[in-house]
Amino acid sequence: MRYLLPLALVLALAGCSSVNETGTMTLSGDESQQIIESNSSWGAKLHISDMKAGQAGNLLKAQARIKNTSKKIVNFNYKFKWLDKNDFEVAVDSRPWTPMSITGYEAKTVQAVAPNPSVTSYKILVQN
């Protein structure tokens, strides 16, 4: 009975996957703003940092760094979302959740290119 309750709680929470961390990069002229939100209530293992935006022709090129702050290997999924200058999402669901594996204390860089030239901002979502 002593162990059953915490075990049931862990099982219940593990059953529902949710977005743990979201990074938003908004570009306006030469200015850029980065907002990183963590939704994890208990000790997040993955952290988004160093969000960057560049150009591939007239398409926005996005890059973010994801760091594993734990000593264990972490399997996670990430996804990019694209926004136009009016904050409308562009090409909804055009990017899949991409699985990735990261070893303890390692940082990995993920990149993506916007689906068309109307994109001015992007979001990266991390789920584990």
Place this chain on the structure above:
Amino acid sequence: MKLIRTIILISTLALLPACGGPAIQYGDATGVETTSMGFGSTDLQTIAAKLVDDLLSFPPITQETMTRRPVVFVDTIKNKTTEHIDTESITDTIQTKLIQSGKFRFIDMTAVKAMQAQFDFQSDSGMVDPMKAVAFGKQIGAEYMLYGNMSSIVKRDKKNQDIYYKFSLKLINMQSGILEWMGEKEIRKVGKKGFIAM
């Protein structure tokens, strides 16, 4: 105290099916699919996304597509794996993304027969005003061809199985025969043998 613990336990267990929902439900088409070790929707989507990103950000292609939209023809992707994989579905997704980027135009060879039948109808049936019929010999030829290969390496022991997929895509200039771009996407999947269903 025991009663409270039992109530908490029952309500927590009740949460479990609530997360899963009813027996049949719609899922996220872009979600990660790990039903079996075989080639799946996540593999298809990640291959298409990676190769389109690579092609659109390759500097000579970026320069070429800044002022005009080159015409491309998609050849088949050779499936060299031991699985049945619909490689046309992968190239369809790649083609969709490239068209929607506004950077390329495509010749659809699967529509040639239907277009021929429509041309014949317009010219021979006598039902279409000759002044408004589509003129022959005005179509634009493809400047580039997209083609590639898909291969896999499968390794297994008593407990585990490891599948490695490699998808290569090439863009060749039809006029010069020069390979202008090539991209690759590798995928590794590792699983316990018990739950493998290929």
